[in-house]
Amino acid sequence: xxxxxxKDYEEEVRSWGFxxxxxxxxxxxxxxxxxxxxxLTTHLIITGQLTITYPKDPKPEKKTYTVxxxxxxxxxxxxxxxxxxxxxxxxxGE
Numbered sequence: 610x611x612x613x614x615x616k617d618y619e620e621e622v623r624s625w626g627f628x629x630x631x632x633x634x635x636x637x638x639x640x641x642x643x644x645x646x647x648x649l650t651t652h653l654i655i656t657g658q659l660t661i662t663y664p665k666d667p668k669p670e671k672k673t674y675t676v677x678x679x680x681x682x683x684x685x686x687x688x689x690x691x692x693x694x695x696x697x698x699x700x701x702g703e
Contacts, residue, residue, distance in 0.1 A: 618655050618700045627651060627702025635659075639692040645685050650703050652680045657697030661690050 615632050622630045632655075643664050652659075652674075660673040661680060665687045673693075674680050682688055 613655075615655075615700075618653060622651060622653055622700045622702040625651060625702060629703040630700060632698065632700050634698040635692040635696055637692065637694050637696045639690075639696070641690040643687050643689045645687045646682065646703070648684045648703055650682050650701060652682075653700040653702075654678050654680075655698050655700065657695050658693040659690055659697045659699070660693070661688055663688050 619630045619632060635657075654674055654676055656676060658673055658675045659680075660671050661682075662669050662671045663686060671691075
């Protein structure tokens with residue numbers, strides 16, 4: 610298990626060039642319907658897992674990410690997210 614603190618993870622995401630950085634936690638089996646954001650977003654998973662798909666892609670596929678994974682979502686790219694059965698905590702950079 611990592612000994613990094615929430616602040617350590619947030620500083621790591623800031624080091625990638627993101628200025629608005631915060632930690633978010635979703636409960637078990639949370640679901641985000643298809644949506645998009647005006648700018649690039651990144652997600653660094655620190656506990657749990659999430660599954661994401663891009664429903665407007667020509668051949669949408671679901672991909673699951675776990676602890677330590679980084680997910681970048683391009684500006685205006687429609688995506689849908691399912692959180693795992695144990696919930697998920699991740700640092701978001703915008």
